[in-house]
Each structure stands twice: as structure tokens, then as C-alpha cells.
Amino acid sequence: MIPVELYLMISSIVFTIGLYGLITQKNGVKLMMCIELLLNSANINLVAFSTYAPNYNGQVFALFSIALAAAEAGIGFAILIRLYRLYGTIDLDTVNAMRW
Amino acid sequence: MIWADYAYLIVLLPVLAAALCFFFGWRLPRGGGLIAVLATVIGLIISLGIFSEIYPVGIVQQSWHWFALFNFGILIDPLAIVMLLMVTFVVSLIHFYATEYMNGDPGMARYFAEAALFTAAMLGLVYSDNLLQFFVFWELVGLCSYLLIGYWYRKPSAAEAAKKAFLTTRVGDVLFLAGIVLLYNNLVNLGTNLIIQPGQYPLQFEVIYANIYQIPPIQLTFIAICLLGGAAGKSGQFPLHAWLPDAMEGPTTVSAMIHAATMVTAGVYLVARMFPLFYAAPYGLQLVTLVGAFTAIFAASMGLSAFDIKRVLAFSTVSQLGFMMAALGAGAVIGVLAVAVGIFHLICHSFFKALLFLDAGSVIHATNTNDMREMGGVLKYMKWTGWTMFIGSLSLAGFPLFTGFYSKDEILVVQYEYAMVVNYLPYVFLISAALLTAIYSFRMWFVTFTGDERSDYHKHESGWIMLGPLVVLAIFALLFGGIAIGPFYKYLDTNFDYYELDFQELAIIGGHVTPLEHVSEGASEGASEGASEGEEAAGEPFIIKILPILVGVGGILLAALFYFKRWKRFDPSMVSGDKDPLRKMLLKGYYQHEILTAWFAETVIYGASIILNIIDIKLVDGWLNWLSSWVLGFAGHMRKVQTGVVQNYVTALVLGIVILVVIVAIAAGVFL
Numbered sequence: 001m002i003p004v005e006l007y008l009m010i011s012s013i014v015f016t017i018g019l020y021g022l023i024t025q026k027n028g029v030k031l032m033m034c035i036e037l038l039l040n041s042a043n044i045n046l047v048a049f050s051t052y053a054p055n056y057n058g059q060v061f062a063l064f065s066i067a068l069a070a071a072e073a074g075i076g077f078a079i080l081i082r083l084y085r086l087y088g089t090i091d092l093d094t095v096n097a098m099r100w
Numbered sequence: 101m102i103w104a105d106y107a108y109l110i111v112l113l114p115v116l117a118a119a120l121c122f123f124f125g126w127r128l129p130r131g132g133g134l135i136a137v138l139a140t141v142i143g144l145i146i147s148l149g150i151f152s153e154i155y156p157v158g159i160v161q162q163s164w165h166w167f168a169l170f171n172f173g174i175l176i177d178p179l180a181i182v183m184l185l186m187v188t189f190v191v192s193l194i195h196f197y198a199t200e201y202m203n204g205d206p207g208m209a210r211y212f213a214e215a216a217l218f219t220a221a222m223l224g225l226v227y228s229d230n231l232l233q234f235f236v237f238w239e240l241v242g243l244c245s246y247l248l249i250g251y252w253y254r255k256p257s258a259a260e261a262a263k264k265a266f267l268t269t270r271v272g273d274v275l276f277l278a279g280i281v282l283l284y285n286n287l288v289n290l291g292t293n294l295i296i297q298p299g300q301y302p303l304q305f306e307v308i309y310a311n312i313y314q315i316p317p318i319q320l321t322f323i324a325i326c327l328l329g330g331a332a333g334k335s336g337q338f339p340l341h342a343w344l345p346d347a348m349e350g351p352t353t354v355s356a357m358i359h360a361a362t363m364v365t366a367g368v369y370l371v372a373r374m375f376p377l378f379y380a381a382p383y384g385l386q387l388v389t390l391v392g393a394f395t396a397i398f399a400a401s402m403g404l405s406a407f408d409i410k411r412v413l414a415f416s417t418v419s420q421l422g423f424m425m426a427a428l429g430a431g432a433v434i435g436v437l438a439v440a441v442g443i444f445h446l447i448c449h450s451f452f453k454a455l456l457f458l459d460a461g462s463v464i465h466a467t468n469t470n471d472m473r474e475m476g477g478v479l480k481y482m483k484w485t486g487w488t489m490f491i492g493s494l495s496l497a498g499f500p501l502f503t504g505f506y507s508k509d510e511i512l513v514v515q516y517e518y519a520m521v522v523n524y525l526p527y528v529f530l531i532s533a534a535l536l537t538a539i540y541s542f543r544m545w546f547v548t549f550t551g552d553e554r555s556d557y558h559k560h561e562s563g564w565i566m567l568g569p570l571v572v573l574a575i576f577a578l579l580f581g582g583i584a585i586g587p588f589y590k591y592l593d594t595n596f597d598y599y600e601l602d603f604q605e606l607a608i609i610g611g612h613v614t615p616l617e618h619v620s621e622g623a624s625e626g627a628s629e630g631a632s633e634g635e636e637a638a639g640e641p642f643i644i645k646i647l648p649i650l651v652g653v654g655g656i657l658l659a660a661l662f663y664f665k666r667w668k669r670f671d672p673s674m675v676s677g678d679k680d681p682l683r684k685m686l687l688k689g690y691y692q693h694e695i696l697t698a699w700f701a702e703t704v705i706y707g708a709s710i711i712l713n714i715i716d717i718k719l720v721d722g723w724l725n726w727l728s729s730w731v732l733g734f735a736g737h738m739r740k741v742q743t744g745v746v747q748n749y750v751t752a753l754v755l756g757i758v759i760l761v762v763i764v765a766i767a768a769g770v771f772l
Contacts, residue, residue, distance in 0.1 A: 019754060022747070022750050023747055023750055023751050023754070024747070025747075026747070031746070092745065092746050092747070093745055093747075095744075096743060096744030096745050097744065098742075098744050099742050099743050099744025099745075
């Protein structure tokens with residue numbers, strides 16, 4: 001059996017990649033992808049722990065999390081489309097109307 | 101008590117009239133003046149009805165809860181009813197006169213709106229049953245006087261005068277308010293000792309009267325001084341008199357209202373209303389006497405040299421108000437009868453002073469000038485005005501058998517009694533003021549109505565609308581005093597019998613070295629007061645009895661010798677030339693303008709305010725400005741954090757979490 005530490009290691013690698021992307025990237029679509037990475041790293045954790053527990057709660061929770069991610073992606077892309085129509089770009093550096 | 105149920109209408113109707121005139125007056129003939137007249141006439145009828153119900157015994161009391169410890173109420177006792185009758189009567193005549201006098205003025209509707217509100221405020225003040233309501237109406241009177249004095253607001257001098265009147269009376273009002281607060285505080289501090297019936301409120305006059313003897317005497321004196329300050333502001337007594345002569349800038353009818361019926365009498369009325377408190381306060385009435393007597397001679401001497409016919413009358417008013425105050429002050433010796441003496445002069449004065457002002461208005465209306473030097477010989481063209489003014493002047497001068505004689509004579513008599521016990525100074529002041537009164541009033545009459553025409557003025561007699569009130573007032577100025585004096589004294593002497601007051605006890609608190617039989621007599625018999633008054637007068641030296649007559653008639657003769665062409669023996673320049681320092685001083689009004697405005701206000705106060713201004717700007721504002729600019733600068737840097745770039749926020753979030761984790765880890769001892 002694969003030890004749980006390996007799952008956690010992969011999960012944290014994915015999380016860090018997502019976080020790095022979130023901080024460095026400017027493109028809105030790339031940001032969405034990074035957020036998906038963050039969510040999925042959490043899902044990996046949930047499923048990994050679930051295999052060591054005597055029930056399926058973690059896996060069911062992961063399913064909910066995926067559905068949530070889908071909804072979030074739908075809203076996120078809708079916002080991005082609106083942004084593109086308004087500014088002609090989805091580069092989030094230029095979309096900074098709400099600043100000082 | 102059918103009429104008494106409608107007492108509230110006495111105030112409400114003029115208020116309604118004011119609103120009607122203000123909003124619709126410009127569409128109505130003569131600015132809706134008739135509405136104002138009608139409102140006051142109905143007020144007069146209701147007052148007469150109430151008078152018929154409560155004379156000779158009884159009072160009217162109505163009270164509604166207002167808020168917390170205050171009420172809104174009506175109290176009509178003898179003191180209030182005579183004031184109500186006088187105000188409604190005189191003001192009706194003045195309003196009626198004004199419908200002609202103000203005719204053609206573009207702001208006529210505004211005039212009647214303000215005048216009606218003025219009347220309402222005064223009437224409300226007169227029958228207030230508590231001091232707070234009294235103060236509210238008192239302030240309303242002040243506001244309306246400001247509006248009316250500045251009626252011709254485009255004229256700079258009128259705007260100045262209105263401002264001066266408002267600010268000067270404000271000084272008095274602040275003192276009055278301080279007095280009320282002090283009194284209220286003292287009453288509330290009594291706690292359970294406060295004598296109060298269920299349904300009564302602490303500032304009601306009844307409650308004040310009932311609790312006077314419980315207040316420490318030193319507090320009473322402070323309260324009395326504060327209230328006297330308020331009264332001095334409204335009634336133009338010495339330190340705060342400067343606004344009254346300037347108030348002549350308004351239309352003459354306004355002057356008539358302010359000087360005769362509505363405003364200046366409020367101060368005297370306040371002292372009369374709070375008489376028990378003044379009586380109980382050590383030195384309270386002595387102070388009132390001194391202020392009054394000094395004002396009487398001070399203003400009379402200035403009236404001697406004024407050339408503006410209205411200013412002569414204004415100084416005369418200030419002087420006569422001094423007489424009233426002095427009469428009330430004599431209460432230190434003669435007790436509660438002083439209220440009757442003072443208020444009787446107030447009522448009589450309001451008749452003949454309204455008459456004189458309306459006459460002056462009639463003359464000004466015809467000749468288009470205020471300056472007596474430009475008049476002369478007006479009697480030829482204005483017979484009615486001239487002779488009614490003659491009656492008014494005789495009354496003012498105190499010529500025997502005229503109204504003013506009875507009231508002023510009585511004041512001089514009671515002041516003589518005061519002089520016997522306390523000191524002679526007020527009596528000397530007042531008798532000299534009486535002499536001056538006779539001189540200046542007849543100087544005014546002779547210069548205006550007799551002699552040569554000194555300029556080419558317009559000549560015509562006024563219409564019947566203006567003459568009617570003059571004739572009515574002249575009849576009162578002629579006959580009222582002689583007819584009313586007896587019943588009036590008897591009636592007003594009962595004024596304080598309706599309250600829980602023991603004047604002997606109050607006299608002990610006040611430290612009056614009084615022959616107290618007078619007071620007890622008033623309390624027990626009351627009705628025989630008039631008779632005992634006669635006996636008392638018999639006890640005085642002959643010279644004191646005839647002195648008022650002597651100064652009255654002598655003053656008139658003296659004025660005639662100087663100013664009446666046919667009897668002229670002397671020229672004013674023989675007594676004092678134009679260069680004479682005394683004359684100059686009188687003309688300049690004792691250099692009050694120079695001292696108060698030019699020196700005190702413009703040098704001392706202005707200099708002090710410059711220094712204060714610097715302190716204010718550099719120190720107080722400077723510190724605050726420094727603080728606020730520092731905060732603004734800091735905030736200016738801090739807000740740069742809000743970049744609007746999502747990535748920065750995420751970075752900050754992650755950093756924050758990392759720091760938090762590290763802190764928690766350190767706290768939990770992970771790194772140890």
C-alpha cells in the first residue's frame with residue numbers, strides 16, 4: 001500500500017504550483033486554472049485520508065468539492081467574459097479600477 | 101367661566117393672522133391689515149369677557165403637560181388681566197392706525213405678519229403660568245422686534261439698529277436664562293421639601309412663590325440680579341439701554357408698539373411678576389430702584405437735546421421705564437403695593453406714549469421729516485394731531501388731573517417713603533427726571549407745532565383712520581388715570597393673595613427695615629388700601645405733596661419760556677451754546693457711542709480679539725491642523741496598499757497566513 005505521505009507530498013506540490021501561479025500570473029484564465037489546482041490539491045488530501053478511514057465521507061466530500069469547483073469556474077469565466085467586453089483584455093493587471 | 105375657556109384664542113388668533121398675512125397678505129387690500137386688527141380686537145373682547153368673570157375676585161388657571169418637568173399653561177390673575185387688556189387695546193388701535201400709515205409700502209403684508217406675531221408673543225408672555233414658557237415668548241418678542249426694527253432692511257442704518265437691538269437684548273436674555281436655570285436648580289435641589297401639589301410643575305409661578313422662603317437668601321439675590329439683567333435688556337434700563345433709541349429706525353407704528361405696549365413693558369412685567377422673589381432677595385429691590393432711578397434721569401437728560409422727534413420720545417420711554425422700575429423697587433419699603441404703583445404707571449404710560457408716537461407718526465407722515473428743526477408751526481395744518489399730542493404731552497409731563505399725573509405722582513410719593521427709610525438718592529434722581537420730562541416733552545411740542553415754518557414741508561392733516569386711534573388714546577390719556585386709580589390699586593393689591601405667600605416672612609429674609617403694618621393691612625383688609633394710602637400721604641410734608649405738581653407745571657413753563665414764540669424770554673443758547681461741553685455731551689448721549697462702540701468695542705474688544713485670533717489660529721487650530729495633516733499624510737501612504745491588482749492581495753493573504761502560522765508555531769513551541 002502506498003503510504004499516505006506520498007499522497008500528501010503530491011497534494012502539497014500541486015498546491016504550491018497553484019499558489020505560485022496565482023501570485024505570478026496575470027492572465028485571468030491562467031488564474032482560474034491555478035484556483036482549480038488549489039481545489040484539487042485539497043481533493044487529493046480528502047480522498048487520501050478517506051482510504052485510511054472506515055467510511056467514505058472524505059470521497060463524498062471530494063465530489064461536493066468538484067461540483068463546487070465547476071460552479072465557481074462557471075461564474076469565474078462569466079466574469080472574465082464581461083471583463084473582456086469591457087476592457088478588451090483579460091489581463092488582470094490592467095483591470096484595477098477598484099484601487100486608491 | 102365661559103370666556104376663560106377661550107383664553108388660548110387670545111394668542112392663537114394673532115398667530116393665525118400672522119400666517120394669513122404672511123402668505124396671502126399681498127393679495128388682500130392693505131396687506132391684510134384688517135385681519136391683524138380683527139385678531140387683536142377679538143383678543144380684546146375675550147380679555148374683557150374674562151375680566152368681567154374674574155373681577156373683583158378670582159383667577160384663571162389652565163395647564164397642559166408639555167414635557168418632562170415642564171408645562172404649558174395659562175395664568176390670568178389681576179396682574180395678567182390688566183396687561184392683557186392694555187396690550188390688546190393699544191395694539192388694536194396701533195394696527196388700525198397702521199393700515200393707513202403703512203399703506204402703499206411694498207412690504208405691507210410682511211409688516212402685518214410680523215406685527216401680529218409680535219402681539220401674539222407679548223400676549224403669550226403676559227399670561228404664561230410658568231417661567232420657561234415666559235422665556236419662550238420673551239425670546240419670540242425679541243425676534244419680532246428684530247424683524248420689525250429692521251423692517252426697512254435695505255436701509256443700512258435700520259439693519260444696524262435691528263442688529264444692535266437683537267444683540268443688546270441678547271445679553272439680557274442670557275442673564276435671564278441663567279436666572280431661570282439657577283432658580284430651577286434651587287427648586288429641584290429642595291427634593292422632597294419642595295412644596296408642590298400633584299399636577300403642578302417646578303417652574304410654575306405658584307410653585308416658585310410657595311417655595312421662595314426655602315431658597316437660601318444669597319441664591320435669591322443672584323437670581324434676582326440675573327432676572328433684573330434680563331428685565332434691563334428688554335426694558336432698556338441703564339447698562340443695556342443703548343438699543344432703544346436706535347430702534348426708531350423701524351416704522352413709527354413699530355416704535356409705538358415696542359415703546360408703549362408690547363416689548364419694553366415685558367421687563368417691568370417680569371419684575372412685577374417675580375416681585376415676591378425680588379422682595380425676599382436681600383438688596384434685590386434696592387438694586388432695582390437704583391437702576392430705575394438712574395436710568396430715569398440719565399435718559400431724560402438725553403431727551404432734552406435730541407432733535408429727532410422720535411428720539412425724544414424714545415429717550416422719554418427709557419426714562420419712564422426707569423420710573424416704573426423705581427416704583428417696583430420702592431416695594432422694599434411699601435411692600436406689595438409697589439406692584440400696583442409700577443404697573444399703573446406702565447398702563448398709563450402705554451396710553452399716552454402710544455398716543456405720542458402715533459401723533460409723531462402722523463406728523464412724520466405729513467411732513468416727510470423726522471427732524472424737529474425742519475418743522476415748526478405744524479399746528480396750523482394739523483389741528484387734531486397737534487391737540488391730541490398736546491394732551492399726550494401734558495399727560496407725560498405730569499400736569500395735574502391728566503393720566504400721567506396720577507401715576508407719576510404716586511411713584512414720587514412712594515419713592516419719598518423709600519427715601520425716608522433707605523436713601524434719598526433715587527428720590528432726587530426721580531424728581532429731577534420728572535422736571536426734565538416736563539421740559540423735553542414741551543420743548544418737543546412747542547418746537548414742532550408752534551413758531552415759524554422752518555422748512556417747506558408737506559402740509560396736510562391725516563385721514564380719519566389715523567385720527568380715530570389718536571382721539572381714542574387722547575381720551576384715555578386725559579381721563580383714565582383719575583377714574584381708574586382707586587379701583588386699580590385695590591384690584592392689583594389683591595394679586596398675590598391667590599398664592600401661598602407670606603410677605604412678612606419674605607420681608608425678614610429680604611432684610612427689609614419695613615414698617616410692616618402696611619403689608620399685613622394689605623393682606624387682611626386689602627379693600628381699605630386706598631383709604632390708608634390717603635392717610636399716609638397726609639403724613640408727608642406739604643412740599644413733598646406739591647413737588648410733583650411744581651416740577652410738572654414748572655417744567656412746562658420753563659419749556660414755554662425757551663421755545664414758545666409768544667412767551668419767549670430766553671434763548672436756549674443763553675444756557676448753553678453749541679460749543680458748551682455739557683450740551684455737546686448730551687447731544688452725543690454722554691459719549692456712549694464713543695465709549696462703548698468706538699473705544700470699548702473697536703479698541704479694547706477688537707485688540708483682544710486680534711490676540712485671541714492669533715492664539716486661536718496658531719495654537720488651537722495649529723495643533724489640530726498639524727494632527728489632521730499628519731493623519732492625512734499617513735493615510736495617503738497607507739492607501740497605496742489598495743492597488744486593485746488581485747495578485748498583490750493574494751500575496752498579502754499568503755504572507756499573512758505564513759506569519760500567522762509561524763507565530764502560532766513559536767507559541768506552541770514547535771521550534772524549540
